[in-house]
Amino acid sequence: MGGRSRQPKVLAFRCYAASHRSLTMVVWCLAALVMVVNFHLLLVHKEDEDTRVHEIHRSIVGELEKVEEEKFRVSPPRSRRNPRAVRRKGEQKPPSVVDEFLDESSSVHAMFFPERKMAIDPKNDGNDSVYFYYPGRVWLDTAGNPIQAHGGGVIYDEKSETYFWYGENKDGKTYKAHSKGADRCVQGALMRAYNFPAVLDSVYEAQLPGDMLQVCSVRKVDIVGVSCYSSKDLWTWRNEGVVLRGEEKNATHDLHKSNVLERPKVIYNDRTGKYVMWMHIDDTNYTKASVGVAISNSPTGPFSYLYSKRPHDCESRDMTIFKDDNGKAYLIYSSEDNSELHIGQLTDDYLDVTNNMRRFLIAQHREAPALFKYDGTYYMITSGCTGWAPNTALAHAATSVMGPWETLGNPCVGGNDIFRSTTFFSQSTFVLPIPGLSGSFIFMADRWNPSELRDSRYLWLPLTVGGLPDEAADYSFMFPLWSRVSIYWHRRWRLPEGWRES
Numbered sequence: 001m002g003g004r005s006r007q008p009k010v011l012a013f014r015c016y017a018a019s020h021r022s023l024t025m026v027v028w029c030l031a032a033l034v035m036v037v038n039f040h041l042l043l044v045h046k047e048d049e050d051t052r053v054h055e056i057h058r059s060i061v062g063e064l065e066k067v068e069e070e071k072f073r074v075s076p077p078r079s080r081r082n083p084r085a086v087r088r089k090g091e092q093k094p095p096s097v098v099d100e101f102l103d104e105s106s107s108v109h110a111m112f113f114p115e116r117k118m119a120i121d122p123k124n125d126g127n128d129s130v131y132f133y134y135p136g137r138v139w140l141d142t143a144g145n146p147i148q149a150h151g152g153g154v155i156y157d158e159k160s161e162t163y164f165w166y167g168e169n170k171d172g173k174t175y176k177a178h179s180k181g182a183d184r185c186v187q188g189a190l191m192r193a194y195n196f197p198a199v200l201d202s203v204y205e206a207q208l209p210g211d212m213l214q215v216c217s218v219r220k221v222d223i224v225g226v227s228c229y230s231s232k233d234l235w236t237w238r239n240e241g242v243v244l245r246g247e248e249k250n251a252t253h254d255l256h257k258s259n260v261l262e263r264p265k266v267i268y269n270d271r272t273g274k275y276v277m278w279m280h281i282d283d284t285n286y287t288k289a290s291v292g293v294a295i296s297n298s299p300t301g302p303f304s305y306l307y308s309k310r311p312h313d314c315e316s317r318d319m320t321i322f323k324d325d326n327g328k329a330y331l332i333y334s335s336e337d338n339s340e341l342h343i344g345q346l347t348d349d350y351l352d353v354t355n356n357m358r359r360f361l362i363a364q365h366r367e368a369p370a371l372f373k374y375d376g377t378y379y380m381i382t383s384g385c386t387g388w389a390p391n392t393a394l395a396h397a398a399t400s401v402m403g404p405w406e407t408l409g410n411p412c413v414g415g416n417d418i419f420r421s422t423t424f425f426s427q428s429t430f431v432l433p434i435p436g437l438s439g440s441f442i443f444m445a446d447r448w449n450p451s452e453l454r455d456s457r458y459l460w461l462p463l464t465v466g467g468l469p470d471e472a473a474d475y476s477f478m479f480p481l482w483s484r485v486s487i488y489w490h491r492r493w494r495l496p497e498g499w500r501e502s
Contacts, residue, residue: 063496064440064462068489070415072111097418098389101425104451112136112425113449113457119146122236131235131494135424135459136447141229141239148227150446150456151263153320153430154234157299163231164299166266166277167429169224169242170453177220177284219388220284221453222246222257226264226277228300234432234442234495243301244277244294254281254292254308261292263368263429266299267323269350275299276350278321278331281308289315291333293351311344311353318367320430321346322401325373330401334367335359338385341366343402360405366394371401372431374439374465379485381411381428381443388450390422395485408482411463414489424489426459434495439465443487463487 100108119138124130139147152167223246229237246261247253255261260282268275274295281292290310294303310316311331319333329346331353341364344357361382368383378398384391395411398404412420419425426445434440443463449456465483 064493065464065486065488066490067414068491070419070489070491098422101422102389102450104449112447113455114138116146131233132492133235133460133490133494134492135426135461135490136457138455139237139458141237143239145239146454147229147237147239147458148224148454149229149458150453151429152444153265154432154444155266155268155299156435157268160299161232162299163234164240164266165229165231165237166226166243166264168262168264169227170221170456172221172224172454174219174221174451174453219450219453220260223255223259223261224257225255226261226279226303230300240300243296244303244305254290255305259283259288260286263319265319265321265430267321267329267350268299269329270327272349273297274349275303277303278319280317280319280333282317286317289317291316291319291331295351306351312342312355312357314342316342318369320369320371322371322373324401330371332369332371332380334369334385338367339363339365341369341382345402356402358402360403361396361407364407368428370428370431370444372433372441373401374441375483377482379431379465380405381431381485381487383423383427388448390425390427390447392421393423393428393487397482397485406482408485411485411487412489413486419489423487424459424461431463437496441465461487461490462493 095103097108100106101112103109114137116138118134119140120129120132120134121140121144122130122142123140123144141147147165148169148171149165149167150170152165154163154165156163225242225246226244228240228243230240231237244264245255246257247255248257250256251258260280262280262282264277264279266275266277274297277294277296279292279294281290282288288308290308292305292308294305296303311333314333314335315337316333316335317338319331321329321331323329329350330343331346332341332343334340335342340359340362342357342359344353346352347354365385366382367385369380370382371378371380373379376399378401380396380398382394382396384394392410393412395408396405397408398406410420412423414420415424423445424447426447428443428445430444432442432444434442441463443459443461445459445461447457447459464486
């Protein structure tokens with residue numbers, strides 16, 4: 001009996017141990033299942049939250065992305081040619097819409113440069129025009145004077161929580177400069193191929209190698225300086241004065257009134273605590289082709305001019321600067337008779353260029369670069385080289401700021417064929433991110449009035465990145481698919497409610 005009684009005890013012990021292990025495994029499986037369910041619910045909740053955020057974002061920017069068509073009738077222009085010349089040489093092709101746009105005496109010109117009584121006026125509180133942008137209208141500051149900040153850019157100063165807009169002050173008389181300069185050149189072969197108009201006067205022709213015709217127009221205003229305006233809402237702008245002044249007496253100074261100062265841009269250096277301004281510096285004939293550098297302790301100046309130079313020993317005309325998320329900054333400029341763009345990294349103090357430089361868009365004849373970044377990709381808008389005449393903008397993209405850069409195509413949406421082919425009769429200068437609206441930006445452009453440069457207008461329009469991918473127009477580097485860049489035409493628009501709080 002005793003021997004038989006031991007065996008069941010052993011079996012019972014073994015069964016108990018096996019049951020204990022099974023129970024432990026079941027508990028762990030249940031715990032894992034609970035964790036998986038919770039993780040799944042968390043993912044579903046996050047996806048729902050992301051979807052909700054995306055839907056809210058789409059509803060907010062939906063109005064910005066509304067496609068507005070534009071219809072206008074242009075009366076056939078009467079020939080300005082002498083009847084005898086017509087009989088001798090025959091009738092010629094009538095002026096294009098762009099020709100008429102450039103002719104201050106035409107009705108088309110007046111249509112694109114509305115009278116001052118239709119100005120954007122921040123003093124008119126309480127009306128239905130508050131916070132609305134009207135591209136092409138005169139834009140008044142808080143003192144009731146037209147804003148003078150052409151070819152400029154905007155920075156946000158975190159210290160003062162204020163936006164600062166810098167640009168060329170062209171509040172002077174427009175006159176014809178020396179006609180033998182290299183300003184505003186377009187190669188004649190390209191002009192003939194695309195039917196680009198020449199400016200109606202102040203034009204000369206010179207024979208170039210390869211029997212290529214170069215047509216140039218030189219109109220300028222004496223250097224007044226760089227204006228600065230401040231704002232909390234990107235609509236109401238207070239004049240902070242001329243923060244970098246032209247030189248009246250010293251004819252050898254880069255900023256002497258007879259010279260050229262264009263496209264000033266300012267960035268803040270976090271290491272030195274300085275505000276650094278870069279600009280295009282040239283002489284009357286546009287042969288100096290240099291950049292200038294100035295510095296200030298305050299965003300409202302005064303800025304102290306330091307020097308000018310040809311970066312990387314290359315010509316530099318239309319230019320901009322770009323500050324990346326990591327604090328590194330870059331100079332982008334048109335070079336080699338505007339036939340290509342160069343990009344070079346700045347030194348840590350932003351006061352000079354390093355030897356790190358790349359050439360891109362070679363033989364593409366692009367100018368007026370405006371560079372920005374979204375979701376790890378670098379984008380850029382450029383203009384063709386057709387003098388004061390507006391032309392087709394192109395968007396470009398790169399995974400590295402130093403390139404290689406790919407051309408995406410025309411980003412303009414809405415209006416009509418003429419509007420899209422002329423960048424809405426304007427030229428790019430800057431792209432400003434809209435805080436709190438990921439993928440949404442303000443495209444800043446100038447509508448130049450060559451007959452009266454002080455009356456040149458501003459076009460601020462919504463720009464978005466996203467939607468269906470855009471295939472590169474040229475495939476010099478692999479075959480990437482880029483998010484589409486779109487600039488939407490609006491006769492009237494405003495930023496979505498609540499963006500300031502975001």
